[in-house]
Amino acid sequence: MRLIWLLATLVVLSSAGTVKDPPKVRYDNYAVYKLSIKNKIQLSLLNRLSERTQNLNIWKDYDEFSKQMDIMVSPSESKRFQLFLKLYGINNQLLISNVQVLIDGEQVSSRDSGTFGWKRYYNLDEIEAWLDEILQTHPGITEDFSVGQSYEGRRIRGIKISHGSNKPGIFIESNIHAREWITSASATWFINELLTSQQPEVRNLANSYDWYIVPVFNVDGFAYSHQSDRMWRKTRQPHPTSSCIGVDGNRNFDSQWMVNNGASDDPCSETFAGPVPWSEPETKALSDYLTSIRDKFSVYISFHSYGQWLLSPYGHTKEEFPENYNDLLEIGDAFSGAIKNLVYGTEYVHGSTATVLYVASGSSVDWVFNELDKKVGFTIEFRDKARFGFVLPPSQILANCEELMAGMIALIDRTNTLGYI
Template identity: 50%
Template sequence: MRNHLLFLAILAILMAIVSATKVRYDNYKVFKIRTQNLEQQKWIERLADASKNFNLWHSGQGEVHIMVSPQKLIYLQNYTRSFNMPLEVMVSNVQSLIDGEQTTKTTDDLNDFGWTRYYPLSEIETYLDDILAKYPEVTSHIDIGTSFEGRKIRGIKISYNEGNPGIFIESNIHAREWITSATATWLINELLTSEDADVRKLAENHDWYIVPVLNVDGFVYTHETDRMWRKTRQPVSTSSCIGADPNRNYDSHWMENNGASANPCSETYAGTHAFSEPEIQALANYVTSIKERLNIMLAFHSYSQVLLSPYGWTETPPDNFDDLMAVAEAYSNAVEKLPYKTKYTYGTSAGAMYFASGATNDWAYSEADIQLSYTIEFRDTGRYGFILPPVQIIPHCEDTLAGLLAFVEKADELGYLKVKYT
């Protein structure tokens, strides 16, 4: 009996060590594959669903970006060659990008929090606490709910005047998209501290609801275990694979028109049912409770540099399509005028990128009646993908602020910022 207990104790220790070991991506490569039709695109996507040696980074508009292990490199080359699909290296060693991303604090990180590196959840939460303590008259805490693993999903409201039209920002729904929470925290700081007249108008004439990290469990997992993790962390009873794609889990045309996967191992697995993921149910409940106060819904994502409006489940455009495109065009034009010359495209999710049912922007538009609802895919277009170097954080944030200033101005011009409640 004693030996049996000793064995179990040793086994538990070994399992803990293994689980704490960070996944490495030495000599993993990311390829851009040009596809000639939707069928070829689906072939490549299925590789990622069927094997842990492949990971889908991007798919749509005639090309797929896929990460491949060194063990399956020749297989991928032969596979694409046999179907005459051109192959181009985008990232030659994924681990080298990850290593370069792990910078240390610098003197630019004022008050122990800045935007020259990426932060784990605990430090983001400390930053929110500091903001709430420093600006108690215009900020308040938002309790969105609790994740599967028991973490609090936190947000912050910035309101200078009662009765302002509302803008909601959902960020880091996909765990590996670190630039999104970095941007959200930077925007919080700008809205509270900027002395620029246009930014002050933006801050003080709108109520801001900002959730820096929605997928808290997945985000922690990317920092502690697997940098490339995308989904939630809730186990699936019918599979050994973990988690669902939270941006396919909203109860809005869930699983329609091949806009998500029923395979639990897929990166776009929609979950066992709509709102199966507690994080998504919680956010939907909160947004529903204040929907009459919201005029704009923005979901921050990376990467691709594109603004995506509803719909993702169908190619049929929404009724206010022209207005949605005019607002997106204003964002794109403003960003491109900056010295960085970042180019954003725009369109509906299904038309400009791919079918995506059960996504935030569709749910907010169709179920919460927020008529300006977008997914914004941030930098870049594939050179770094999800592993955007910290040196680009501030330039990207400056892009985003310029885009939002033009976005909101155009939305106001078109009549979308009228207060919806009394």
């Protein structure tokens, strides 16, 4: 009986959070390099090397536009990695000498008087508390909705903003990749602007459409990225035959799943597509929810970082393009032009995912485009071009948000002009 009592006590203490949590993963002296790839042999060698060791982490995969890739290297692997680059003649540029320094700087509070602002990054509990406050403050305009439950039992929350009934809908999904914190920061800012801004163009955007916005889709991974590992990307469901955890949610949708090497079948890979489509409760829940409201929205947007791209279907092939690809390029022109005209002069590249970035199959945008027949769908890859990568300083949050709003106003306006809404 005493043993049972002790075990029960441990369970209670653990659930109450009094048992010490494992220490956070640290990235002291982890470096990030930009590599210039000359040929397929170099690319193949790099991919094989990254698959064989956990000491290399690809931040940005090789893309066709720049012929470059970004990779994070542990200090224990640094000498061997430099020898490898020299042996195979791979040109490189050091982008970040110590990732942990950026992470530490990112955590510094802005001392914003305890109010929710956009001068620092917030964890899941803080974002959900803010959502609750927004719902209470704007009861006639906002509505809480649930996409479903995550593997760890968290509710995947969304907010609907509507100034009337039967208006065309726009759906925004954010933070499917846990470490891309700028995405949920931008989503919450965008929600706030739709509700409070007095700028005529923003008011028109808010009043003319029904908005469905999920600020944090990968709730388990996002919570884990704050609590344990800042660089965590995937979901948190264990794999039955591997010690590696999680799936790349943006490769798990049942649209051209695993086609043309657009994802990995290795559970330890950052782009692991899962054992089957919809293996993750999160992606299955989103597909079910979107199907249930398919007649209520016309445009689908997925927030990501980093790289400054606006990506349209298709992701699974460079050889085929949607019938309306020219229209998607025209919408992309409007989006990127509006952002470049701002004081920051930030440049976005636009085009299909497979042609301007890389082949990526099983994405949410492609699934909505192909299976729900929504012919305007984009992935937005926010700032920057790799100077800070996933650890974008809080000082850049507002600038990124301003660019998002300018781009969205232009994107929706051109989409409407072309008759898609």
